[in-house]
Amino acid sequence: MTTRILTGITTTGTPHLGNYAGAIRPAIVASRASDVDSFYFLADYHALIKCDDPVRIQRSRLEIAATWLACGLDTNKATFYRQSDIPEIPELTWLLTCVSAKGLLNRAHAYKASVDKNLENGEDPDAGVTMGLYSYPVLMAADILMFNAHKVPVGRDQIQHVEMARDIGQRFNHLFGAGREYFTLPEAVIEEEVATLPGLDGRKMSKSYDNTIPLFGSAKQLKDAIARIVTDSRAPGEPKDPDNSHLFTLYQAFATPAQLAEFRADLLAGLAWGEAKQRLFQLLDNELGEAREHYHALIERPSDLEDILLAGAAKARKIATPFLNELREAVGLRSFRTNVQAGGETKKKAAKSARFVSFRDEDGSFRFRLLDADGEQLLLSRSFADGKTAGQVSKRLQSSDELDLRVEGEAFGIWLDDEQVASSPGFADAAARDAAIQRLYVALASQE
Numbered sequence: 414m415t416t417r418i419l420t421g422i423t424t425t426g427t428p429h430l431g432n433y434a435g436a437i438r439p440a441i442v443a444s445r446a447s448d449v450d451s452f453y454f455l456a457d458y459h460a461l462i463k464c465d466d467p468v469r470i471q472r473s474r475l476e477i478a479a480t481w482l483a484c485g486l487d488t489n490k491a492t493f494y495r496q497s498d499i500p501e502i503p504e505l506t507w508l509l510t511c512v513s514a515k516g517l518l519n520r521a522h523a524y525k526a527s528v529d530k531n532l533e534n535g536e537d538p539d540a541g542v543t544m545g546l547y548s549y550p551v552l553m554a555a556d557i558l559m560f561n562a563h564k565v566p567v568g569r570d571q572i573q574h575v576e577m578a579r580d581i582g583q584r585f586n587h588l589f590g591a592g593r594e595y596f597t598l599p600e601a602v603i604e605e606e607v608a609t610l611p612g613l614d615g616r617k618m619s620k621s622y623d624n625t626i627p628l629f630g631s632a633k634q635l636k637d638a639i640a641r642i643v644t645d646s647r648a649p650g651e652p653k654d655p656d657n658s659h660l661f662t663l664y665q666a667f668a669t670p671a672q673l674a675e676f677r678a679d680l681l682a683g684l685a686w687g688e689a690k691q692r693l694f695q696l697l698d699n700e701l702g703e704a705r706e707h708y709h710a711l712i713e714r715p716s717d718l719e720d721i722l723l724a725g726a727a728k729a730r731k732i733a734t735p736f737l738n739e740l741r742e743a744v745g746l747r748s749f750r751t752n753v754q755a756g757g758e759t760k761k762k763a764a765k766s767a768r769f770v771s772f773r774d775e776d777g778s779f780r781f782r783l784l785d786a787d788g789e790q791l792l793l794s795r796s797f798a799d800g801k802t803a804g805q806v807s808k809r810l811q812s813s814d815e816l817d818l819r820v821e822g823e824a825f826g827i828w829l830d831d832e833q834v835a836s837s838p839g840f841a842d843a844a845a846r847d848a849a850i851q852r853l854y855v856a857l858a859s860q861e
């Protein structure tokens with residue numbers, strides 16, 4: 414069985430080395446496995462929750478898209494798209510919002526943190542809290558459930574959101590599934606072996622600590638950032654302690670075992686910090702140099718990026734559009750044409766009496782009639798050479814969900830494969846004819 418992996422990247426910043434080692438690189442590696450179907454997307458609707466600077470949003474979307482492609486994501490295999498190019502996602506968000514308990518969302522960490530902070534400052538608990546922030550987990554649930562993802566690789570801070578997606582999906586299945594599990598219940602995956610990189614000052618590399626190493630800055634920017642890595646004050650020649658050096662940890666995230674063993678031995682033998690930084694620069698430049706060029710070439714051609722992302726959205730919507738139609742059906746947002754099964758009561762009553770009756774014509778051919786609950790004839794079929802064909806046609810009328818019904822004056826005909834297979838009697842007027850059409854749908858629905 415193929416496993417469907419899905420994850421989103423909020424588009425509010427520029428990717429740094431920590432994002433690369435912790436998320437981008439492992440995701441791209443995972444997407445290459447033959448038994449995996451991966452969905453990676455720019456969570457730009459989520460970005461609007463945290464950021465009201467349009468220029469920054471636009472810049473970040475472009476940079477993140479270029480980063481993933483430059484790092485080698487194969488968009489023929491993976492499905493790579495912008496959340497905001499999939500209108501089915503906000504639509505599903507609403508269907509899910511209507512089954513999400515407010516109490517569940519009250520417990521979301523991000524919302525609770527804002528409330529706690531407000532209370533601490535003696536403010537109204539909801540001061541500055543938008544509905545976007547509050548419903549953040551529902552939008553995320555729609556991202557995940559829309560594509561029936563099995564596994565969702567995320568950081569620890571997102572586990573709760575994936576669990577909420579499970580809860581919400583389960584609730585929907587329970588309410589509307591009628592035995593069918595519309596949604597796969599997703600699982601969060603936390604990659605334990607994946608490197609959490611230390612930043613320049615040794616704390617976790619993060620934009621909020623301003624201690625990051627840019628991923629695709631120029632070689633000079635990379636060199637300058639590395640120069641700012643904090644080390645201890647041991648002089649050249651003095652042995653260094655690799656296990657207490659975050660410079661060493663950074664090196665480890667990119668080195669082969671042989672390179673790492675050599676680096677460790679050299680540090681223990683007194684390698685100068687300046688020299689050690691030069692080696693780290695070389696290592697990173699080797700790993701990222703080619704991708705950096707690719708990245709800058711992509712950034713220069715935004716319209717090519719646009720094409721790639723629109724193609725990704727089209728691929729995603731091939732799944733999303735029909736699935737959302739089924740979900741709309743499930744909740745009762747149905748076409749009046751195909752779903753007139755009024756209430757359950759009508760259906761039950763009709764089930765007792767609406768029926769197909771087959772018979773042989775004088776000339777020996779086979780036909781059938783469809784009679785409604787009151788025994789009134791709704792349809793008379795054309796004649797068939799054998800009973801088997803007649804039976805198949807009546808079966809198909811019962812099971813087709815799009816009936817090809819064509820009105821002809823005060824009567825109507827039923828078509829299959831572009832051939833008329835049955836016709837109604839002539840009715841007194843258009844209103845009587847339309848009422849009969851309604852009874853026809855009820856009768857057919859009751860046959861299932």
Ligand code: TRP
Nearest residue numbers: 419420421422423456459553556
């Ligand atoms: N909220 C996630 C984050 O900030 C991003 C995200 C949005 C996401 N939708 C998702 C992650 C769906 C996984 C699945 O990291």
